[in-house]
Amino acid sequence: KQEVTQIPAALSVPEGENLVLNCSFTDSAIYNLQWFRQDPGKGLTSLLLIQSSQREQTSGRLNASLDKSSGRSTLYIAASQPGDSATYLCAGFFGGSQGNLIFGKGTKLSVKP
Amino acid sequence: NAGVTQTPKFQVLKTGQSMTLQCAQDMNHEYMSWYRQDPGMGLRLIHYSVGAGITDQGEVPNGYNVSRSTTEDFPLRLLSAAPSQTSVYFCASRLSGTGGHGYTFGSGTRLTVV
Numbered sequence: 001k002q003e004v005t006q007i008p009a010a011l012s013v014p015e016g017e018n019l020v021l022n023c024s025f026t027d028s029a030i031y032n033l034q035w036f037r038q039d040p041g042k043g044l045t046s047l048l049l050i051q052s053s054q055r056e057q058t059s060g061r062l063n064a065s066l067d068k069s070s071g072r073s074t075l076y077i078a079a080s081q082p083g084d085s086a087t088y089l090c091a092g093f094f095g096g097s098q099g100n101l102i103f104g105k106g107t108k109l110s111v112k113p
Numbered sequence: 114n115a116g117v118t119q120t121p122k123f124q125v126l127k128t129g130q131s132m133t134l135q136c137a138q139d140m141n142h143e144y145m146s147w148y149r150q151d152p153g154m155g156l157r158l159i160h161y162s163v164g165a166g167i168t169d170q171g172e173v174p175n176g177y178n179v180s181r182s183t184t185e186d187f188p189l190r191l192l193s194a195a196p197s198q199t200s201v202y203f204c205a206s207r208l209s210g211t212g213g214h215g216y217t218f219g220s221g222t223r224l225t226v227v
Contacts, residue, residue, distance in 0.1 A: 103155050
């Protein structure tokens, strides 16, 4: 069974700190992995999509990596800000025309001023 | 704006009532799906569709029906609401294929069944 795990479930850091969020998956035959941000009571906002052929994707202060062989992805946030406080979800797509996203349960990030 | 539109945003139902959650996308995406999000459970797939006229069950399909008569619309029907269906429901879409295309999510419907 394909599973996606995010540890820790919650993380609190002071403003300005660089931080890494972790995501692991059980099936190395992953097609792509997508990172989302979810603010309280809101929907999912796509942050980055990494294809299996890529190792990294960058958008502003965010950098996501994908290592298929180890079954890991990381989301690096540089110079964190209070506005980065949210729940971050990773989701793996394991392929096929009927393939579906498998979600981790998320990491709730709190950036303290 | 292009994207996935869900209506209503909030809904309160009494046990046994029926209702339809609407989902529409204007990106010509073949694939559409419904997820529910519950505390401690994450997002779980309810039903999905790979194109008009084709639907299939996901991880938690019981108590829900879907149909796909057009590419744009993918409604989710609750035939007889139960308190266990209290949740936040998200609709998502993507282009078809075996990869390379990310998912776009709607803003969600918060459903409470009393």
